[in-house]
Amino acid sequence: MAPKISKEQPSDVDTTRTEFITKLSTAAEAMRQFGNFADALAKVVSKAPLDDPEVVEALQSAIDAIPAPSRKRKLTALGADEGGKRRKREKKPKDPNAPKAPPSAYILFQNDIRNAVRTANPTIQYRELMGMISQQWNGLPSEKKQVIVQKLLVDVDPSSL
Numbered sequence: 001m002a003p004k005i006s007k008e009q010p011s012d013v014d015t016t017r018t019e020f021i022t023k024l025s026t027a028a029e030a031m032r033q034f035g036n037f038a039d040a041l042a043k044v045v046s047k048a049p050l051d052d053p054e055v056v057e058a059l060q061s062a063i064d065a066i067p068a069p070s071r072k073r074k075l076t077a078l079g080a081d082e083g084g085k086r087r088k089r090e091k092k093p094k095d096p097n098a099p100k101a102p103p104s105a106y107i108l109f110q111n112d113i114r115n116a117v118r119t120a121n122p123t124i125q126y127r128e129l130m131g132m133i134s135q136q137w138n139g140l141p142s143e144k145k146q147v148i149v150q151k152l153l154v155d156v157d158p159s160s161l
Helices: 012-047 053-064 072-078 105-120 126-139 142-155
Strands: none
Touching: 105 126, 105 142
8 A cells, every 4th residue: 555645745746846937936026126127227328428439338348348158059949969069960861762853833934945045145154044044034024934834734743643
């Protein structure tokens, strides 16, 4: 038979809960005090003459003295190992039998005019060529883009969507 716990002895859960509530109350009070301090500081700064270089320099040095936030908590949340190295995210294996996604309307447009633009401008670099094609696509009226989209929809197998 299990021993009876008297109601006079607090359990571990009650003790932990009481400690937690006490710590939260302490943190809340500290935040209230900081809020009051920040309000008072804002009033003082609003009355300070900002045309005085010494005041501006003092305010800037106070701002610079604020420590940068620690990345330790963020790295811990991201899953840093004990050695300080971050773990790599496990990649899901790709299904080799999965169907390929159909090309976008822009890719179809690019494939259609790439050779024509390249023959018209044989000395330009590939990056500039892609930029020219991009500008042509952006300058294309929406009616002509719709024609390319319709071509895409006709060419696409419905089972791959």
